[in-house]
Amino acid sequence: MVTFWDIALTFIGTLIFFTILFFMGTRKREKAREALMPFTSGEKYHPMRIPYRIKWIYYVALFSAYETATIFTILAISAGYSLILPIIYVFLLLVALIIAPVE
């Protein structure tokens, strides 16, 4: 069995490993500004963003959190664990669901 700090340390180790690996990649000098294409694909039209709702991203993020909470609750019920922690978790997520779209 491991402690929280063991898990955190392992993740930090992985993060350091991939950060080193990433910065080992060659970073060739960027082209002059006027020679720079707006897109990697080589398209010459100006960069533009398709209008999208930020709530959609909130929804995706909260959906993933909520789904985890649901599984947490299902497993807690089936394994007969204390339901206090899942209830607190679900409550906090419900609050987040209400607050997020407003902000």
Place this chain on the structure above:
Amino acid sequence: MILLIYAFALSALFIFFSFLIEWIERKIVARIQSRIGPFFAGPRGLLQPLADFLKLMSKEDIVPIGADELLLTIIPILLASLATFVLMFIPIFTPDPLISYPADLIYIIGLSASIGALIVMTGYINPGPYSNVGAARFGELFLSFEIPFAVSVAVPAIISGSASIAEIVKFQENGIPIIVFAPLGFILLLISLIAKVEKVPFDIAEAETEIAGGWQVELSGRRLAFYRLTMNLETLFAAALCVALYLGAGYGPLLDTLGSAMYFVWFFIKLILVVFVISLIEGIMARLRVDQVLRIFWRYMVPLSFLQLILALFVRLIITL
């Protein structure tokens, strides 16, 4: 300190395995399509995935105008780290994984969901229409496959009575894998994982012929190398999760006589079998339309996953009686 060294060593090892999995997958798909597949780099093209990775790492680093460079640096590193980190919870080499604690299965579901959310974010921080459309499509796919995925991951936990992967693996020690109790759960997990790793027929977020690679289209050089590495690591994770949760992990004949090395051999054989099935589906099927994918998941997979959940509760009831 030892944990840091372990983390470094395992990260390197998982990268090696992910390249091996990619090679196997490319060879199988090539054979199905009457091609040879990777051939020149290394014996029988074994080093081709590594060569591709090194090539991308050494290419010019381009950040499109209007894109957030800082986020485009942080997210690939975070994605590769998360994809490797979740693998450390799975007992691949011995029945005891590097990291194990009660309810780590829930932690895995949460971490793998955050990988999906980060991919959606990648598509949106690039100011290209293809990229944005790809991100939106991945978002839709993500919302569709996550429920069957999470439920089919929860099924072995319900049957074994524990949300710890190590405990679920121990439950299968007697030689009866959980697939015997919940075959539907295994099929649902496999299909959800194919969608999760964006393989054909669920590669609607990339769809090269329609949206030129989707959320990946504006990525290049080391960033693209890292995203591809993440996808390979996710494929490895998908196959390892299927083996650990449903196929009896590394348990099999000759384990008692040959010791723990045999555990890894069995795990690896089963892992290759799952990769073979995923590659076979990839090779013989065509890409589905967005509406078809959504219909499959919401109309069939979600209700079936809830049915499997109820069945799993019954199985647990019978086991405990």
